Amino acid sequence: MTKSSGRLKRILIALTLAIVAVPATAVGAGVWLYAAADVSTVGRVEFANPLAVPPLADSTVDKDGTRVFDLEMQPGHKEFTAGQQTPTWGFSGDYLGPTLRAERGEQVRVKVRNSLDEASTVHWHGMHLPATMDGGPHQMVNAGDNWQPHWEVDQPAATLWYHPHPHGATEKHVQRGLAGMFILDDDKAAELPLPKTYGVDDLPLIVQDVKFEGAQFDHGHRTMANTGFLGDTTMVNGTLAPYREVGDERVRLRLLNASTARSYDFGFDDDRGFSLIATDGGLLEGPVTLDRIKLSPGERAEIVVEVHPGERTVLRSYASPDSDFWQDRFGGNDDSFDILELRAAKALRSSPELSDELVGPAGPEVPDGSDPVRERSFDLRMSGINGEPMAMDRIDASVTRGTTEVWTLRNRDGMPHNFHVHDVQFRVLEVDGERPPPELRGPKDTVYVPGSRTVKIALRFDGPADPDTPYMYHCHLLYHEDGGMMGQFVVVEPGQKAGKPPVGSDHDHR
Incomplete structure (x- = not known):
């Protein structure tokens, strides 16, 4: 028996038992809810909007060598759809925030100002830093107040991110648009033959699911969805139906699942393979060839995909059931989305071959679990x-x-x-x-x-x-x-x- 046929059999058995156990009207409602619960935009997206790329944040360097960034949490409005102004929050802009970038060994300071009408925080997700600088729920920044966390970057090159973390209100604050990337660099990664020109062959992709009611965000939860908010469409870097023209043979995609509840099983519409080169905290020992990578909320992955002159390929999230047909349907794992179209130029710049070794024989800087206390x-x-x-x-x-x-x-x-x-x-x-x-x-x-x-x-x-x-x-x-x-x-x-x-x-x- 195939996986799909076995799954269908379990669904039919469950529905049959439901029919025996409860009145026909309730069964009919349950069957309708189940049948209507999955969402798919596959084959229905007209990729009409150029992908926005978050700008690299400006910074200054103090006399003591500290790199200083400014971030302002602020309300705003954004036209996701022409002619419709949606109320939003953003960092130093109307929606999302700039990409912060620093090198290993640098001292950094971020001057955070809260111009919202309520308290929030800025958490540096994935960053190794003192607890008082972490931006969790104990480091609230009141409305109109300022905060200046500072620390030394002491970890390998990686794709991290920042977002609010107020206790009991994180979902709402992230949904409104408070999120951004924080890229770390180091000397070892800089020497590798990887795509590394930001916004050209090295693209940040902040993936979110959203739902609109008119011009407003609709943050309501689906019926039966105990996972949290699940939208009916996706956007990347705040762009609906995005496409990106690329001019290089190999393109590095820094995937960030910035959704509040939805997991994505990323792949391409033609099932082409890609090279996974990094996970949340940095590079792997060597590239791994995959055709799918599943990311739950907060996870990141860096992949390198090859394109050919003049072709188009779509980054897609595939349905990815786990084991429970009910949770899969109402928790979003049965959903599928066309997310981003890559459009290759007719003539492409050559890209170097990926190295078989990325971080060396010592492997990533994480413990192997052999000596736990x-x-x-x-x-x-x-x-x-x-x-x-x-x-x-x-x-x-x-x-x-x-x-x-x-x-x-x-x-x-x-x-x-x-x-x-x-x-x-x-x-x-x-x-x-x-x-x-x-x-x-x-x-x-x-x-x-x-x-x-x-x-x-x-x-x-x-x-x-x-x-x-x-x-x-x-x-x-x-x-x-x-x-x-x-x-x-x-x-x-x-x-x-x-x-x-x-x-x-x-x-x-x-």
């Missing part, structure tokens, strides 16, 4: 992690600076979840007791954990220690996070005990 388990349910909903005044775990731990993540309620850990990049050791697939062998800070799945990860905590200021771990399906599917940990020195989070205190103005 402690193992922990995390049971994931929408109602909370390990049976506890988030509490701002409770420290859930203390980890010792300079040590490695192994964490086991177990999905206990059957609905889709993922797991993001602040401050660190981790290694996925196992998926259901087996070696992870190639796309999960690079440095990660977010990992998909679908229904009944168990994932084991290794993490190293290099500090600095701060017993009073926690980092977060949480589901990055933001409806789940806002509902309390989050916990807190602090990094301490050997023998040091956790302190007390400064709940209700002002953010750090240093």
